[in-house]
Amino acid sequence: MPVSVLLSLSLAATGPQHAFEDWARERARAFEQGDRSTSPKTPIWRERNGSGPFLVGFSAPSSLAPLIRAVSPGVINVLTYSQPVEGIAAGRVPTATGSGFLLGPEGYVVSNHHVVKDAQWIQVRLADGRVFDSELVGSDPDTDLALLRILDGTDLPSVVLGDSDRLEVGDWVVAIGNPFGLDRSVSHGLISAKERVLGVGPLDDFIQTDALINPGNSGGPLFNMRGEVVGVNSAVISNAQGIGFAVPINMVKDLLPNLLDNGHVERGWLGMTVVEEPGKHSAQVVDVYPGGPAAAAGLRSGDRVTTINGRPVDSYLQLLRKISLLAPGTLVRMGVQRGTAAREFTARVAERPVRPTPPGSPTGGLDARGDLDRLGLTVSDLDADSASRLGARSPFGAWVVQVSPNGPAARAGVRLGDVVVEAAGQRVASVESFRSALAERSAGSRLTLEVERQGRPKRLVVETP
Structure with missing residues (x-):
């Protein structure tokens, strides 16, 4: 039979505790009167001297085998x-x-x-x-x-x-x-x-x-x-x-x-790209897909999404998760800060595209291989060995092996050795998935990339030609 230890929390003050409280009050009064000195014999921390209660009670199992x-x-x-x-x-x-x-x-x-x-x-x-x-x-x-x-x-x-x-x-x-x-x-x-x-x-x-x-x-x-x-x-x-x-x-x-x-x-999709706003509980819209649900609802680049269905938005990742988990066809209400005005928009969630838009379609797809050249990037599939050398947190992504010095990607801050893990709101697990994400972009639109740099995520916005 395992030994059971039942421990309860007791808040009863002890003699040493009273002594500490008296000392603390005296130090507070002295501090208010301008005395900043501290005697080396006077502790500035609290101790229970081994007599304090444990804060948990448990029965230790003899084995996890059962x-x-x-x-x-x-x-x-x-x-x-x-x-x-x-x-x-x-x-x-x-x-x-x-x-x-x-x-x-x-x-x-x-x-x-x-x-x-x-x-x-x-x-x-x-x-x-x-x-x-x-x-x-x-x-x-x-x-x-x-x-x-x-x-x-x-x-x-x-x-x-x-x-x-x-x-x-x-x-x-x-x-x-x-x-x-x-x-x-x-x-x-x-x-x-x-x-x-x-x-x-x-x-x-x-x-x-x-x-x-x-x-x-x-x-x-x-x-x-x-x-x-x-x-x-x-x-x-x-x-x-x-x-x-x-x-x-x-x-x-x-x-x-x-x-x-x-x-x-089948994931929900609103057709907009959002990024983090440091120090603010919101997600900033930096791109809206023409003809997408967000555009149809009236959202614009520069809007700050502060609530979704009445609940606060803490980060852009939280907003992406909530939208992705909504069934296509669902109506979603978004509280938006536009300049100094607070507004509310209602959008009908669409299903997130699972394949790149073909060239010549109404949304104006681009050739993805040509897109990489126009961005000034050469990328390679990441593997476990490369991920280890680069300090990447996952063996998936598109590894940047060359950056044209004056290209759009370089101007946006993309560096040699970065690992692209997201493009245009889509996860990038390989060069092929990076190209697929690029194929959905329309000419002249901004491209949001999430890259890992020595294991740290960074959000970059590329002005595409």
Whole structure:
């Protein structure tokens, strides 16, 4: 039987405490009278001398083994291959490995988008050693989530999903996964922070934990002490030591119906680019897409969005998240500061474009390869090694390898070695996605870029020719 320690907070003053309070009052009076001296024998801090009460009460578990035994069957390994099944010889080593967890007997599996994004063939291996082929049902690069389905699986275990909104900083959690190919490794730690923004994408809202989350843990579950999944582990920062991140499970639950029905997430879009305003609780509009919902509602460049549906806007990322999570067709009210006047606009949310606008379309698409030349940029795909050398927080993005000295990008502040992670409000995971974002721009419009410079995010506005 574990030893239970019940501790209660007592605010009863002790003799030394009274002495300190008397000293503090005396020092305050002396300070008001102009005496700034402090005797070296007189402390300027408070102590309890070991007699103060503990602030928490707990029963220390003798082992986490019962929890691990209960939840491990629902945790799986994801094996991906870059060749189609007919081209894979028996015994071929997987191109990549990751982790995931089973939702129920239907065989649906949650993992990370980056684990399966280039896979031609996917297998999953269960805790009991069984291996099944699986298919990709849908994925979402913005949140790095993927939904798989096991083919012809029987007697499948599953996990139970919890409520990530109930998590508090200081709660204990357990991560289970496949780090470095080591099956079913367990680590534990505390919730270090919530709603952490890393600059990885427009919907950053990570749980931070000191439970070890290494490559291969990606897509695995983060459990609370009730054995419920409260997050999806994601190794999003290169060479992070003692820091792990997970996507909150409540966000996952919001997105799963879209992934199941559509294969992708239908996200709200207003057709405007916003940036942070230092020191102000708002988001500044720096560009409005002609013909988009924001333009139709009457918003202009220079407006400051202060509220959305009556709730304050704390940052541009918060505004982007709220809009993205609205269903297309939804009416949204925005409080706007235009100069000295406070105004309100109502816009109908559209679905965010998932493909670049073709050249010659009504919105006037541009050739994206030519756009890079006109911006004065040469970029390359980022990989894990390059990300480590550059101090980048994620192995995804477009790495700037050349900048024309007098080009628009250079004038906007883009530097050699910057990593472009967002362009025109769209996440940039590769050179191709950067080109796709550029293809939606109209000639002569301003282009907002988010770049990482030695791991620090920066927002830049490029005047395009």
